[in-house]
Amino acid sequence: MSSAINRRLAPPPPAPVPVSGSDTDSDSDTGSDPHNRHADLSNSIFKSYLDCHQSSSSSTSVGLSKIQSFLASSSSGALSCLICLERIKRPEPTWSCSSLCFAVFHLVCIQSWSRQSCDLHAARAAIRLPISAEKATESAIWNCPKCRSPYTRSQIPRKYLCFCGKLEDPPSDNPWILPHSCGEVCERPLSNNCGHFCLLLCHPGPCPSCPKLVKARCFCGFVEDVRRCGFKDFSCNNHCRRILDCKIHKCTEICHDGSCPPCKARGVYSCQCGKVKEERDCWNRVFRCENPCENLLGCGKHVCERGCHSGDCGDCPLQGKRTCPCGKRLHEGISCDVAVPLCGATCDKMLGCGFHKCPERCHRGPCIETCRTVVMKSCRCGGLKKQVPCYQDLTCDRKCQRMRDCGRHACKRKCCDGDCPPCAEVCGRRLRCKNHKCPAPCHQGSCAPCPLMVTISCACGETHFEVPCGTEMDQKPPRCRKLCPIAPLCRHGSSIKPHKCHYGACPTCKLPCDEEYPCGHKCQLRCHGPRPPPNPEFTLKPKKKKFNHQNECTPGSSCPPCPELGWRSCVGQHLGAERMMVCSDRSMFSCDNLCGNLLLCGNHYCTKTCHALNNQSSSSDRSKISESCEECHLPCQKERQPACQHPCPLPCHSGECPSCKVLIKRSCHCGSLVHAFECIYYNTLSEKEQMTIRSCGGPCHRKLPNCTHLCPETCHPGQCPVPDKCCKKVTVRCKCQTLKKEWVCQDVQAAYRNAGYDPKDISKNQFGLGLLPCNSDCKSKIQAVESVLQLRKSKEIEVETAIEKNAPKRRRRRDRTQEAKQASKLEKLVGTVKRLLLWLTLVAVVIAAMYYGYNGLLWLSDWMNEVDGRRQRRR
Numbered sequence: 001m002s003s004a005i006n007r008r009l010a011p012p013p014p015a016p017v018p019v020s021g022s023d024t025d026s027d028s029d030t031g032s033d034p035h036n037r038h039a040d041l042s043n044s045i046f047k048s049y050l051d052c053h054q055s056s057s058s059s060t061s062v063g064l065s066k067i068q069s070f071l072a073s074s075s076s077g078a079l080s081c082l083i084c085l086e087r088i089k090r091p092e093p094t095w096s097c098s099s100l101c102f103a104v105f106h107l108v109c110i111q112s113w114s115r116q117s118c119d120l121h122a123a124r125a126a127i128r129l130p131i132s133a134e135k136a137t138e139s140a141i142w143n144c145p146k147c148r149s150p151y152t153r154s155q156i157p158r159k160y161l162c163f164c165g166k167l168e169d170p171p172s173d174n175p176w177i178l179p180h181s182c183g184e185v186c187e188r189p190l191s192n193n194c195g196h197f198c199l200l201l202c203h204p205g206p207c208p209s210c211p212k213l214v215k216a217r218c219f220c221g222f223v224e225d226v227r228r229c230g231f232k233d234f235s236c237n238n239h240c241r242r243i244l245d246c247k248i249h250k251c252t253e254i255c256h257d258g259s260c261p262p263c264k265a266r267g268v269y270s271c272q273c274g275k276v277k278e279e280r281d282c283w284n285r286v287f288r289c290e291n292p293c294e295n296l297l298g299c300g301k302h303v304c305e306r307g308c309h310s311g312d313c314g315d316c317p318l319q320g321k322r323t324c325p326c327g328k329r330l331h332e333g334i335s336c337d338v339a340v341p342l343c344g345a346t347c348d349k350m351l352g353c354g355f356h357k358c359p360e361r362c363h364r365g366p367c368i369e370t371c372r373t374v375v376m377k378s379c380r381c382g383g384l385k386k387q388v389p390c391y392q393d394l395t396c397d398r399k400c401q402r403m404r405d406c407g408r409h410a411c412k413r414k415c416c417d418g419d420c421p422p423c424a425e426v427c428g429r430r431l432r433c434k435n436h437k438c439p440a441p442c443h444q445g446s447c448a449p450c451p452l453m454v455t456i457s458c459a460c461g462e463t464h465f466e467v468p469c470g471t472e473m474d475q476k477p478p479r480c481r482k483l484c485p486i487a488p489l490c491r492h493g494s495s496i497k498p499h500k501c502h503y504g505a506c507p508t509c510k511l512p513c514d515e516e517y518p519c520g521h522k523c524q525l526r527c528h529g530p531r532p533p534p535n536p537e538f539t540l541k542p543k544k545k546k547f548n549h550q551n552e553c554t555p556g557s558s559c560p561p562c563p564e565l566g567w568r569s570c571v572g573q574h575l576g577a578e579r580m581m582v583c584s585d586r587s588m589f590s591c592d593n594l595c596g597n598l599l600l601c602g603n604h605y606c607t608k609t610c611h612a613l614n615n616q617s618s619s620s621d622r623s624k625i626s627e628s629c630e631e632c633h634l635p636c637q638k639e640r641q642p643a644c645q646h647p648c649p650l651p652c653h654s655g656e657c658p659s660c661k662v663l664i665k666r667s668c669h670c671g672s673l674v675h676a677f678e679c680i681y682y683n684t685l686s687e688k689e690q691m692t693i694r695s696c697g698g699p700c701h702r703k704l705p706n707c708t709h710l711c712p713e714t715c716h717p718g719q720c721p722v723p724d725k726c727c728k729k730v731t732v733r734c735k736c737q738t739l740k741k742e743w744v745c746q747d748v749q750a751a752y753r754n755a756g757y758d759p760k761d762i763s764k765n766q767f768g769l770g771l772l773p774c775n776s777d778c779k780s781k782i783q784a785v786e787s788v789l790q791l792r793k794s795k796e797i798e799v800e801t802a803i804e805k806n807a808p809k810r811r812r813r814r815d816r817t818q819e820a821k822q823a824s825k826l827e828k829l830v831g832t833v834k835r836l837l838l839w840l841t842l843v844a845v846v847i848a849a850m851y852y853g854y855n856g857l858l859w860l861s862d863w864m865n866e867v868d869g870r871r872q873r874r875r
Contacts, residue, residue, distance in 0.1 A: 070102070070205035073465040079179075080471040082145050082449035083109035085432050087474065090179045091172040093160035099149035102205045103468075104180070107160050110145075114156045117142035120445050124405055128419070145449045164188055164202045178203065194229045220255040233257065246282045272310040301337050326362040353390050380417040406442035433470025460485045460501045477503055490529025491515070505531050515559050519583050523559040561585075572597070572610035588612065601632040602654030633873055644679050668696035670715045691717055706759040707745050708767055724749065734772040738781060741772060 073079050079088040083105055088094055093107035105113075118140040125136040141150045162170040167182035177183035178201070186198035190210045198207040209230025216232035217224050223236035240251035244263040251260040262283035269285040270277050276289040293304040299316035306313070318336035323329060329343040347358035351371045358367040371390040378385045384396040400416030403409070406423040413420065427438035431450045438447040454472040457464030458480035467475050480501040488496050492511045499507060509527035516522050561584025570577040570591045577591040590610040597606045597613055606629035613629075636648035638657050648657040660679040667674045673696040682690065700711035704723045707730075711720040726745035733740045743751075749759045751771050759767075 067203060067205040067208060070203070070465075073467065079104050080468045080475075081106045081109050082451075082468045083113055083432075085449075085468060085470045087471070088180075093169075094180050095157040095160075096163060096204060097144045097147060097149065099144060099147060101144060101147035101149075103144070103146040104204060105145070107157060110157055113145060114142040114151070116445055118153050118156070120443075127405070143448075146451045148448075148451075162202050163204050164198075166202075177201075180204075190230070192230060194232075196229060218255050219257050223255075244283075246285075249282060271308050273308040275308070299336050324362050325364050328362070356390060380415045383415075404442075405444065407444050408442055431470075433468070435469055458501050459503055462501075486532045488529075489532055490527050492527055492529075505533070513559060517559065517562045517583075519562055519564070521562050521564045521583065525560070528557055528559070570610055571612040573613065574610060577610075595629060597629050599629055599632050600654065601634075601652040603652060604632050606630055642680070642683050644683050646679055666690075666694050668694055668715050669717045670696065670699075670701045670711075672696060672698070672701045672715075706749050708764045709745060730768045732768040732771045734774045734778060735770045736774055736778050736782060737769070738774070738778045739772050743768070743771075 080086065081088055082103060086106070088104060088106065094104050095107050095110045096102055096104045118137075121142070122133070122136040122140040125131065125139065126133045129136070131139075138153070140153050142153070142156070143150055160169050161167065162180060162182040164182065164184070164186045166184065166187070170180060170182045171177075172179065174183070181202040181204075184202055186200050186202050186207060188198045188207055190196055190198060190207055192210065194210050194212075194214075196210045196212050199211075200207070210228065212229040213226055214229045214232055215224060216227045216234070218234055218236040220236065220238070220240045220242060222238065222241070225234070227234060235255040235257075238255055240253050240255055240260060242251045242260055243249075244251055244260055246263045246265075249263050249265050253261065263281065265282040266279060267282060267285065268277055268279050269287070271287055271289040273289065273291070273293055275291055278287070280287065288308040291308060293306050293309060293313060295304045295313050296302070297304060297313055297316040299319060302316050302318070304313035316336050322331050322334055322340050324331070324340055324343040326343060326345060326347045326349065328345055328348075331340055334340060342362045342364075345362055347360050347362055347367060349358045349367050350356075351358060351367060352369060353371040355375075356371050356373045360367070373390045374387050375390050376385060376387050377394045379394050379396045381396065381398060381400065383398050384394065386394055388394055395415040397414055400411035400413050400420060402411050402416070402418075402420055404411055404420050404423040406425070409423050409425055411420040423442040425442040427440050427442050427447060429438050429447055430436075431438055431447055433450040433452075436450050436452070440448065450469040452469040453466040454469050455464050455466050456472060456475050456477055458478055460480060460482055462482055463478040463480040465478060482501050483498050484501050484506065486506055487493055488506065488509065490496075490509050491514075492509050495511065496509055508531065509529065511527050513523040513525050513527050513529070562582075564583040565580055566583050567578045568581045570579075571588045572590060572593065572595055574591055574593050577593070579589065581587075590612075593610050595606040595608045595611060595613075598604075599606055608630055611629075632652040634652040636650050636652055636657060638648060640646075640648065640657050640660060644660050644662075646660050646662045650657070660683075662679045663676045664679055664682055665674050665676055666682070669691075675694060677693075685693070694717075695715045698715055700713050700715055700720060702711045702720055703709070704711060704720060704726055706723050707726050707728075709726050709728050713720065724746060726749070728745045729742045730745050730748045731740055732743045732748065748768055748771065752759045752762060755771075
C-alpha cells in the first residue's frame with residue numbers, strides 16, 4: 001500500500017465545467033461509458049487513501065472530505081480570496097493558512113491585511129500598556145482572516161511558496177499539475193508527530209492521517225496489535241485492570257484513554273481526629289468532621305481550638321515571651337492562663353487604609369475597620385478635590401468625553417481615570433460579502449472577512465466544493481457524472497430513460513399523455529405533466545440563444561379540452577332536437593318548442609319556449625342565459641282539513657295546505673275574560689271540550705236576577721242555578737233607619753214579594769230599607785234630635801249678630817278688604833289653572849292629530865301599494 005501511495009500520479013488536466021443541463025446530457029449520450037474515462041483529479045489522488053480508510057473514524061473522513069473539497073475548488077478554478085472576494089487565478093501568488101482553516105488568500109491581500117493588523121495592535125498596546133512604541137511594534141500580532149489563528153510580525157508572508165512550502169514561485173503554465181502546487185510529494189510532517197511525512201502530491205488543506213502500519217498497544221497496555229499509525233490509539237474492550245490512585249483497588253472500566261477515574265469502592269472510614277465514622281468512596285476516604293478538636297494542649301490548661309486534624313495538637317501558644325496587644329512592651333514568666341496587661345501607650349498599628357495608624361490606646365481585639373481621618377482627596381478624573389474621610393472614595397458625575405479605541409464612540413463613563421475600557425458596541429458594518437454584518441466588537445480599521453463558506457454542489461449533492469461567502473454567485477457548479485436522482489413527476493416516471501445529473505429542469509417526457517378525461521376519452525397529445533423545478537441557486541443561463549419550438553402543450557399544465565364530437569340534446573331535453581357538438585364545448589342551446597314542464601304547484605304546465613330545467617344539475621358550464629319555469633300566481637283554492645272559514649294564504653302550491661294558524665277570540669262563560677285560540681286547535685276539539693277550555697276557572701261574576709249579589713259558582717255556561725236561594729246576609733232597616741237587623745237574602749226577597757214588590761225593581765241603595773216597622777222609640781228620638789238642632793242654630797245666629805254689632809268700623813273695614821284679597825287670589829289661581837288646562841288640551845290635540853295623520857299616511861301608502869300589486873297581478 002505504501003508503494004502505491006509513494007508512486008507519483010500525474011493527474012490529467014481539469015475537465016471543463018458544464019455550462020447547462022443540456023451540455024451534460026449531450027456528453028452522456030455520446031461516446032463511451034463515463035466510468036471508463038479518466039477519473040477526476042481528486043479521485044486519482046485519493047484512491048489509495050480511500051481504500052486504506054474505508055473503516056476509519058468520522059474525524060478522518062471529515063479531514064479527507066475537506067482535502068477533497070480544496071482539490072475540487074482548485075481544479076475547477078473556484079478558489080476565491082476571503083479578503084478581496086476575487087477569484088484566485090493560476091499566475092497570481094497566494095498564501096495559505098497553516099494553523100486551522102488552511103484557507104488560500106492572495107499574497108498581496110494577506111500582506112496588506114497583516115501589516116494593518118500589526119499596526120493597529122501596536123497602537124492599542126502602546127496606549128493601554130506601559131511599554132514603548134518600539135516594543136509594542138515588536139510584540140504585535142496579526143490573525144488569520146478566517147480562523148483568527150495568531151501570527152507574529154516576523155511571520156508576515158514575503159514569498160510566494162507552493163502548498164507544501166518547498167518551492168518558491170511554483171510554475172503556473174503547467175496544465176498537468178495543480179495550480180499553485182509544485183507537483184512533488186508533500187513530505188510535510190503529519191499532525192500526530194509520529195515521525196512520518198505526508199505522501200500525497202503537493203496539495204492545499206490539511207494532510208491526512210498517517211497510513212503506515214506500526215505495532216501499538218491499547219490504552220491499558222495489555223494488548224499489542226498492528227495498526228495504522230494515524231489510528232494507533234485503540235481500546236481492547238477489556239477491563240482496564242490498572243492500579244488506581246488509592247494503591248488498593250484496580251480500575252473496572254473498559255479499556256480507555258487518559259487517567260483512570262477515582263476509586264468508587266465503598267467503605268467505612270474515620271475522620272482525621274477519629275471521632276466520626278462514615279461510609280464513603282475510597283477516593284474520598286480522608287476527610288475532616290465539623291467538630292472542634294478540644295484536646296488538651298501541653299500546658300494542661302487550654303484546649304486545641306483548631307478543627308478536626310491529624311497528628312499532635314502542639315504546644316500552648318500562650319507560653320514563653322508575650323507582649324502587650326500593641327507589641328511595645330515585652331513580658332516574661334507570665335503564666336499562660338493570665339492575661340497580659342495593657343501598656344497604656346498609643347496603639348500605632350497600621351490601619352486598613354495603609355496610610356494612617358490607630359490613634360487609640362493599647363487595646364485588645366482588632367483595631368477600627370474604617371479610617372476616619374479627614375484628608376484631601378481628588379476624584380479619579382482629577383476634576384474634583386474635596387476633604388473627605390480616608391475610608392470614603394471620591395467620585396464626580398462628569399462623563400468622560402474621550403474616544404474609545406474604536407475611534408467611533410465616546411467613553412461616557414462617569415469619573416473615568418483615563419484608562420477607558422474597550423468599546424462594547426457591536427461593529428455592525430456590512431462585510432464585503434454583502435450578506436452579513438460584522439459581529440465583532442467595535443474596532444478601528446477594516447473588518448475581518450466573512451468566515452462563512454458556501455457549499456456549491458451539483459444537483460445530486462455528490463460533487464461539491466466550498467467557496468467564500470459572497471462569491472457563490474460567480475462560481476460555476478461542478479460537473480457530475482452520476483445519474484440524476486430527481487424522480488419524474490409525470491405519470492410515465494417508471495418508463496422514462498434515466499439521464500445524468502444536471503442543472504436546470506429535467507428534459508421533457510416524449511411519450512403520449514393518455515390521460516383520461518371525465519367524459520371517458522383520452523388525451524392524444526405528447527406528455528405535458530409537471531416537471532421537477534430547477535435549483536434556483538445555481539441555475540445557469542445558456543450562452544447561446546436557442547430557438548424554442550412551440551410545443552403542443554406547456555409542460556406542467558392540465559390537458560386541453562376534449563376535442564371529440566358527440567350528440568347533445570337541447571336544454572329542455574326535448575326528443576328529436578339533438579345536435580352534433582365538440583365534447584369540450586359545454587355551451588347549451590334551446591329549440592323552438594314549448595317547455596311543457598310541470599310547474600312547482602303541480603297543477604299547471606310551463607308555457608315558455610325551451611329553456612334550462614330546474615331539476616337539472618347546476619354546473620359551471622351551463623349557459624348564463626338559462627331561465628327557470630314561470631311561477632304560478634293563482635291563489636290556493638283547496639279545501640282545508642279540518643274545515644274552517646279561513647282561506648289558505650299561500651299561492652297555488654302542491655301538496656296539502658298548511659294548518660290554519662289564525663287566532664280566533666272566544667270569551668269565557670261569565671264574560672270577564674277573552675281567550676285567543678289557533679283555528680286548527682279550536683276546531684279539532686269537540687263541543688264539550690270547547691265549553692271546558694272556554695271557562696276562566698274563576699268566580700262567575702254575573703249578577704243574580706233577583707238581588708244585588710253575584711253568582712257564587714265557578715264560571716259556567718247557561719243561566720246561574722237557583723237565583724232565588726241567595727244565602728248572603730243583608731242589613732234590613734226601618735224607614736227612619738233607626739232600627740236595623742241582618743236577614744238572609746232569600747228572606748228579604750220573600751218579604752218584598754209578600755209586600756207586593758218585585759226584588760228586581762229595588763235599587764242597591766234601597767235594598768232592605770223599610771222592611772222593619774218603626775216603634776215609639778223611633779219617634780221620641782227624632783223629636784229630641786230636632787229640638788237640639790233648632791236650639792243650636794238659634795244660639796249661633798245670636799252670637800254672630802252680637803259680634804257684628806260690637807266690632808269697630810276700622811276692624812270691619814279691614815275684614816272686608818281681607819275678604820276681597822282672598823277672593824282676588826282665588827280668582828287668579830282659578831284663571832291660571834284654566835289657562836294651563838287649555839294649553840295641555842291644545843298640545844294633546846296637536847299630538848293626536850300628528851299621530852293619527854302619520855298612521856293615516858302609512859295606511860294610505862299600504863293601500864296604494866296593495867292596489868299597485870293587484871294591478872300588476874292582473875296584468
